[in-house]
Amino acid sequence: MKREGYDCICSRCGKNIKLLFRPNRDLPIYCKRCYILSLTETINNSVKILKQDLDDRGIEQGVQLLVFNIKRFGSLPGQFSTINEVKKGVFKRIKEEIKDKNKVEKILILFERLFERLY
Ligand SMILES: [Zn+2]
Numbered sequence: 001m002k003r004e005g006y007d008c009i010c011s012r013c014g015k016n017i018k019l020l021f022r023p024n025r026d027l028p029i030y031c032k033r034c035y036i037l038s039l040t041e042t043i044n045n046s047v048k049i050l051k052q053d054l055d056d057r058g059i060e061q062g063v064q065l066l067v068f069n070i071k072r073f074g075s076l077p078g079q080f081s082t083i084n085e086v087k088k089g090v091f092k093r094i095k096e097e098i099k100d101k102n103k104v105e106k107i108l109i110l111f112e113r114l115f116e117r118l119y
Pocket residue numbers: 010011012013014015030031032033034035
């Protein structure tokens with residue numbers, strides 16, 4: 001019996017996958033494992049940037065990049081996590097890894113503001 005869906009190849013590992021949605025040529029397509037790996041790497045990089053000694057402008061740019069990437073992952077075909085799940089994970093990481101509480105607060109407020117604007 002033929003399964004419904006679109007035959008695709010994972011952009012990262014080359015595995016054959018089936019998507020329920022027609023793939024968008026401009027976006028990468030990941031199998032579940034590669035989706036999680038790529039998302040984790042993206043979040044790690046963003047948190048690493050935000051951990052640096054930054055002025056307000058630098059913080060704003062870092063948060064902008066983070067929000068942009070979360071939005072990008074949330075709109076990939078066959079997404080495996082909801083935007084809110086990803087967001088919750090990111091907030092947890094930021095609170096764990098950035099020791100300066102004022103900076104964490106600044107980041108989270110900015111994040112919410114930019115996040116609202118993008119949806
Ligand atoms: Zn893969």
